[in-house]
Amino acid sequence: MTPSATIVAEATEARSVVDSLGRRLTLRSLTALDKLRILKAAGPELALNQPWLAMAILASSVTAIDDIPIPRPSTETQIEALVGRLGDSGIEAIAESMEPLSGVDEIEQVTIAGNSSGTPT
Secondary structure: OOHHHHHHHOOOOOOEEEEOOEEEEOOOOHHHHHHHHHEEEEEEOOOOOHHHHHHHHHHEEEEEEEEOOOOOOOOOOHHHHHHHHHHHHHHHHHHOOOOOOHHHHHHHHHHHHHOOOOOOO
């Protein structure tokens, strides 16, 4: 396997975490395209709202709850419904399981890249 293929395989590898309610959440790291789609779903105003975007990215990394597949959300309403379904317990468990680079720093980088001062609004 090439080094690039190894990196891609590791990035898309699913892992699980159990939240305080005992639910098993299956997670997958988001790709650049996944993040782009979240920004598109968020729209121009919510894409600048870092707390909302952070929750959206955490929730969008869930691919299953208790082995029941969860489709990737593609609209603001779907993202908010998934955050509501996960609740504080699920979001906290996901956040704790993420690598340091997958946290707020990465969200800031995505937001800055997509909304730099030269970007038309």
